[in-house]
Amino acid sequence: MDLGISQRRAIVTASSAGLGFACAQALVREGVHVVINGRDRDNLEAAALQLRDLGAVDQVIAVCGNIENESTRAALFAACPAPDILVNNNGGPNPGRFGEWKRDDWIAAIDSNMLAPIAMIQGSIDGMVQRQFGRIVNITSAMVKSPRSPMGLSSAARTGLTAVCKGLSRDVAHANVTINNLLPERIDTGRQRQMAELAVTFKGITLEEAYDDIAQTIAAKRLGRPDEFGAACAFLCSAHAGFISGQNIGIDGGTYEGLI
Numbered sequence: 001m002d003l004g005i006s007q008r009r010a011i012v013t014a015s016s017a018g019l020g021f022a023c024a025q026a027l028v029r030e031g032v033h034v035v036i037n038g039r040d041r042d043n044l045e046a047a048a049l050q051l052r053d054l055g056a057v058d059q060v061i062a063v064c065g066n067i068e069n070e071s072t073r074a075a076l077f078a079a080c081p082a083p084d085i086l087v088n089n090n091g092g093p094n095p096g097r098f099g100e101w102k103r104d105d106w107i108a109a110i111d112s113n114m115l116a117p118i119a120m121i122q123g124s125i126d127g128m129v130q131r132q133f134g135r136i137v138n139i140t141s142a143m144v145k146s147p148r149s150p151m152g153l154s155s156a157a158r159t160g161l162t163a164v165c166k167g168l169s170r171d172v173a174h175a176n177v178t179i180n181n182l183l184p185e186r187i188d189t190g191r192q193r194q195m196a197e198l199a200v201t202f203k204g205i206t207l208e209e210a211y212d213d214i215a216q217t218i219a220a221k222r223l224g225r226p227d228e229f230g231a232a233c234a235f236l237c238s239a240h241a242g243f244i245s246g247q248n249i250g251i252d253g254g255t256y257e258g259l260i
Contacts, residue, residue: 004239006031008133010085011076013037013067013120016047018189019139020089022230027085028056030234035061035080037072067116077123082131085237086124088117089139091191092158095150095198105153113140113157118164121179125172134177135237138165142185142252162248169246178245180236185252186214188223220253 009032012024016038024036028051036051038044041064048062061079065072067090077083093109117138128134143155144162162181169179186192192214199210215222229251235241236249250256 001240003030003234003237005085005234005237007033008084008237009033009035009080009082010087010237011035011037011080011083011120011124012087012089013076013117014089014091015087016040016044018191019184019187019226019229020087021047022189022226023087023089023137023139023233024060024230025051025054026227026230026234027087027237028054028059030238031059032085032237033059033061033080035063035076035083037063037065037067037076039064039066067120068111070119073116073119073123076120082127083124084128084131084133085135085137086120087137087139087233087237088120090116092141092151093153095195096153098149098152101153106156109153109157110160113154114160114164117161121165121168125168125177128177129172129175132176134172134175135241136165136177136179137233137236138162138179138181139233140181140183140248142183142250142256144181144183144248145250145256145258166246173245176242178236178242180245181248182229182233182236183248183250183252184224184229185250185255186218186223187226187229187251189226192223217255218253219255222253224251224253 014020015024015036024034044062051060063075140158143151147155165179196210
């Protein structure tokens with residue numbers, strides 16, 4: 001299927017690896033001009049090179065920095081002043097214990113996973129409305145729908161972002177601007193390896209056993225592939241997805257137990 005977004009322009013934050021990179025890769029394959037972003041310059045340049053190897057030599061710009069910083073956000077918009085597509089991603093807080101989190105921990109989570117993506121949306125959405133085309137996808141978490149206490153910092157901040165975007169999506173739908181959220185669960189990325197390594201430490205098991213335990217929690221009995229996640233993102237960014245907005249879409253191998 002031709003997604004109808006060739007030559008469109010996109011910003012994908014936190015995209016030097018993992019889910020962000022998978023989304024950038026899927027968009028580049030559709031002919032989209034993509035600005036990628038990451039905090040580690042070497043990793044970012046390696047990611048840019050990999051994307052350019054797809055034949056997209058002139059389609060990929062790399063902007064190094066943390067999107068929590070205003071200067072990084074300004075650099076992203078300088079590289080792509082009129083984005084048609086915005087994919088918001090950022091690393092989440094580590095799991096922990098509710099009783100041990102301090103005020104600074106909560107503020108840091110909100111800065112990273114709520115306020116930074118909101119600022120990126122604020123810098124993009126008016127132009128999208130004026131041009132009568134816009135696709136915003138936030139990468140959040142399955143914990144938005146199925147919270148668990150060790151992930152409280154992440155789920156609290158991402159749920160706040162979800163609420164803001166739900167209301168906003170109704171305001172801009174008339175202009176062919178959509179806002180959706182992708183909720184990953186157990187996708188085989190570096191983040192998932194980090195979770196597996198934590199299980200090794202806390203449970204005294206091998207890494208292979210930790211991965212097998214993770215797979216058994218998924219209805220599909222396997223981890224998701226990053227390319228599957230990227231393909232879902234690319235479709236939400238496509239010309240065919242203009243009637244899908246304000247949605248929270250689980251990419252979880254059928255694991256979510258709720259009805260809605």
